[in-house]
Amino acid sequence: MDPRISKQRTALVLDQPFFGALALRLKVIEDPSCKTFWTDSVSIGYNPAYLAHLNDLETRGVLAHEVLHVANGHCWRQGDRDPDLWNDACDHAINPMIVDAGMLLPKGVLMDARFRGKSAEEIYGILAQEKRQKQKQQQQARGQKDGGKPGGQSGQQPGDLTGGTSPPQSANGANTPSASADLVPSPAPSCGEVRQYVADDRAKQEAEWKVAVHQAAKAAQMCGGMPGGLQGMIAQAVEPAVDWRPILHRFAQDSSPTDYSFAMPNRRYLHMRLYLPSLHEPAVGDAVFVRDASGSVWDETQAQFAAEILAVNDAVRPRRLIVMDCDTRVTQIQTFERGDAVDLLPVCGGGGTSFVDPFIRLANDGIHPAFLVYLTDMDGRFPDGEPSYPVLWASTTPLRRAKRAPFGETVEVIC
Known part of the structure; x- marks a missing residue:
């Protein structure tokens, strides 16, 4: 474990006991293959190159971010939803809580005021609807553009939506940001990925985490270190779901x-x-x-x-x-x-x-x-x-x- 992560996890235990107690349940592993951080309710993985760009307060905030993904049950609730859009929805749901608790997150993280207080499922529905509307508008815009050419043809090959010219590519074959920015703007980066827990004992893992969240909340309240904005989230996290x-x-x-x-x-x-x-x-x-x-x-x-x-x-x-x-x-x-x-x-x-x-x-x-x-x-x-x-x-x-x-x-x- 990087000593900076160890130091900031200790700081969470002392200054933010709710987050600190839950952070100690997660094994920290170095993972250069990921973009930022991730958690699956068992571990927290981190990219050392990304960590190097964070200061100490941002590192502490990102650790709390990953902890809150698990405390909210995001590792079990994705279902058949699009993983990337689900991750964005979860970020929008928890990032305001991190800031309200007095912690710092990296610049540019996903945090929209209109989503404050909403669950990840509600936010996902809104984001999915907006994505469909944007795609529909882009299709209509391309149709109008094509309609202005002789015979309604734009010169593109089947499956080519760029008007007949291939976007510039980097050496590894990926589209460069400038090529696709006019079609789908890149969203603000996520500072931590939520991954689904896939082992056979999923129900047991989820139940154990609900107990752990409840215990961490009680301990934080006893020492006066429980942020008020987390009370509603905890009540929702530990209450039994009715099918x-x-x-x-x-x-x-x-x-x-x-x-x-x-x-x-x-x-x-x-x-x-x-x-x-x-x-x-x-x-x-x-x-x-x-x-x-x-x-x-x-x-x-x-x-x-x-x-x-x-x-x-x-x-x-x-x-x-x-x-x-x-x-x-x-x-x-x-x-x-x-x-x-x-x-x-x-x-x-x-x-x-x-x-x-x-x-x-x-x-x-x-x-x-x-x-x-x-x-x-x-x-x-x-x-x-x-x-x-x-x-x-x-x-x-x-x-x-x-x-x-x-x-x-x-x-x-x-x-």
Whole structure:
């Protein structure tokens, strides 16, 4: 271990006991193959060339940065998300906490005021949406440029998006910064990479870290060295995650009409000449699922929600499955009769957010569903009146910060 890292880790133990106690759990290894620093909840790796460019206070801040990646559970929550974009989202989530704790980070790190207080998942959704919009704008700009040439041809080869001229390359074949800067500006550098823990004992490792975070917080509070801004993060890190999918399935099952009826007497008592009702489960009516199409619900969650729509449809077998997409207005409606093959189309939309129109559409069409499930970030206008059917709001925003729905149940979607 570089003596500078050892010195600054000791400084964390003395000056920032929360970070120091957790830093001692991580093995420090030299790794010239990485760009800056990294952690996978077991080790902290560092590039000695990058370390040489940091002063002592920046080194301490970067160590705390890596510790906070693990304390926030970033090493276990990536899922199927893009690794680079996930790393950027995690940096945006924790860097303000490092600064608020009185520590210094290298210049140019990712820290946007509009992301303050948001989780990495929320930030990832915003960044992913902005990336898609930027790519769409670039495609439109290239299309306009190509349209001004004879025959709409720009002279480029298939797959070449640079207008027919190859960008200059460095000796190792990589594009030089000047060649691609006009297309995709290089983001501010990350001072520390978060890597996913991939061993088989992942659940055990995550549980042990939750305990360690809780213990480190208590010890820091006892000696008065706990930054106030970390309290909410710690509460979130140690609270048990509730899987939203069983709740969704329970909601759908509970909304199914089940009652006793004399239409079919209970056979077990007929031999005793007792005419008693039997449990009757009539067919479920219409099941309605609404997908927030405003762009604030990211693709990975939409894909998981689509899978749960299919699972609920198979389990409950409603008379009709109705799937709506809505931003400020309903943008797409798909209806499937019982027994139809369900092949959901991609989400259609991209405007603002209002939750009113789906309920109006159902009322105008005379549809009284057995239940309605709405996937959204809860940031929009709610209907003024409560419908007579049960509603479940599947919130992609943590419930402690989400707007409260005026009716129905709310469950936090955890991916």
